[in-house]
Amino acid sequence: MQQTPRAERLHIVLYGRCNSGKSTLINSWTGQDIALVSDTPGTTTDPVVKAIELPHLGACVIIDTAGYDDGSGLGEQRVSRSLRSMEQAHIALLLVAAPLVARGEDLGLERAWLQELKGRKIATLVVLSQTDRVEQPEVLLAELSTRLGLSDMQALALSAHTREGISQLKDALPRMLPEDFGSQTITxxxxxxxxxxxxxxxxxxxxxxxxxxxxxxxxxxxxxxxxxxxxxxxxxxxxxxxxxxxxxxxxxxxxxxxxxxxxxxxxxxxxxxxxxxxFAAYKGDIDLFVEGARAIERLTDQSRVLIAEACTHAPASEDIGRAKIPALLRKRYGQSMTIDVVSGMDYPEDLGQYDLIIHCGACMFNRAHVLRRIARASNQQVPITNYGICLAYLTGILDKISY
CATH class of the missing domain: 3.40.50.11420 (Rossmann fold)
Structure with missing residues (x-):
């Protein structure tokens, strides 16, 4: 391996309206032409992902998302993918164009997205962008903070074109690192x-x-x-x-x-x-996974199980998630058991239809992503476990292995 795997990197995601300056900021901040820049609304469609090394932050992934006010024919799908990127985020930058604030336009979208980020417990920095296009940006920043109620959040003003405020951005981000980021070890x-x-x-x-x-x-x-x-x-x-x-x-x-x-x-x-x-312990909540495995004994031939894979590889005949675990469960509880399989970023919003979720080791996901999936299952009172824990339980040795 020649570089840090994406799942081990700090994930920084940028949100904002179309033409709020997200792509321009990324290019100015990193000194690279990472994101396509255009005055045409909707230039950024699917999230643009770039692995990069940043001073004081180390190995990072920067994700540029579509504008959350995208009104094009595919806008709803693009906004949905932007929302889905929150599953991976350690830090979020929410950009608000200074001219928008200067015109006194409604900030309902910004409040809604801030609430979404807060609900997912994502450290968020509000950025008043494009300050080179307005007078007295510091006044507008104070106004923005008041209108969005940013008493418990950070905010700063910058211009990606003049680079004024970029150094403050670089100083602010290390202070926003999650307390446990990088502290886990595999063994x-x-x-x-x-x-x-x-x-x-x-x-x-x-x-x-x-x-x-x-x-x-x-x-x-x-x-x-x-x-x-x-x-x-x-x-x-x-x-x-x-x-x-x-x-x-x-x-x-x-x-x-x-x-x-x-x-x-x-x-x-x-x-x-x-x-x-x-990896169940490294990426997720090992105690909850072990507890979730106890639900296996309550399964019947009428149960519905969700197999969740993090990677999107083409399945092999010996595939553990698509073939081996389903075969073991059906052999034990009956062939009529319903087993659904999702992969990659796909993960149902409604989990209540399932009696058990069995997740892979998630080597392709970061810990924040796995913990948010676990939280969603817990909030819907659906037991969740992991491939390895599940197989240890089915083998009868769960109480004899170490984790």
Whole structure:
């Protein structure tokens, strides 16, 4: 891997009306022509995503969204995609064009979007943009703050063309970082410096040819950084790998699908977990996922289950979410069980129709995105669990694995 994966980056999303200066600001702020700039309303259609390194912030993703007042034929779909981008956001910039404030126009849209951002607990900076087009921008900024009730929010004025205020923007953003951003680790306290860790990695049709899947790569890198000794093998060579060790490993991390063959070989005293279980804690709420797995026992042949995948890969015949988990559930509870599958950014607003949600390890999503999905399920009182936790439960070893 040559750069920080997108899911590990700070996500900064820009919102505002058409021609409020979002794309111009991105280009001026980063010093790159990232976003297409035009006076034509609706120039930005789908969200434009750019991975970039920024001083004092590190690896970031900047997302430029369509204007939320887009009245074109596709405007409703574009606004819907802008709203959906909030699922990923760590920080939001909401731009309000200074001429709009100077003309005294209604700010109902801005209030509505601020309320949406606040409801999702997204740190938000209101930006009075295009200040080079007005007189006394500081007066307009005070007026904007009053009209939007920004007592508990930050606001600043800037001009992307003259770059006045850009330095204040750069100074403000690091102070808006979520408190826990970047503090999570994949293996947490399960392995420390000097420990021997065995990684059991099946290479089936779902594994990219010539490469390891992302959770395996990230876990390997973290263990190396910790100073652990890593032994990698496949399920059929695990017994030989364990026999070659002078002492049992501190930890065995396996693909969740291999739990049935790996658990019987686990030495007494060695901890066992899976990549998906580790990512359940790294990306989401592990305790809630474990609690959600208890709902599996309440399923029947009339139950409806949602399988949620973060990535959009073409499914293989051995696909864990589309094939293996559904097959296990139907074998246990009946073939008439309804199992729906969504992938990528698709995730139903109405979750109440489901008896259980089973989410993938979400290596392609950031933690904020997963936690918002969990919150939506919890708010609708729908149990949610994770691939690895689900498979451990179905294997009968959930109380014997470490997380």
């Amino acid at each position: 947490r306290g399960l392995a420390e410096r000097g420990d021997v860790v065995v990684l059991v990695m099946p290479q089936d049709q779902s594994a990219p040819k010539g490469r390891l899947i992302l959770p395996q790569v990230q876990t390997t890198r973290e263990l190396l950084d910790k100073g652990c000794t890593i032994v990698s093998c496949t399920p059929d060579t695990l017994a030989h790998s364990l026999a070659s060790l002078a002492v049992p490993p501190r930890l065995i991390i396996t693909d969740s699908q291999a739990f049935p063959s790996v658990y019987p070989l686990k030495p007494e005293g060695s901890l066992l977990t899976s990549f998906s279980v580790l």
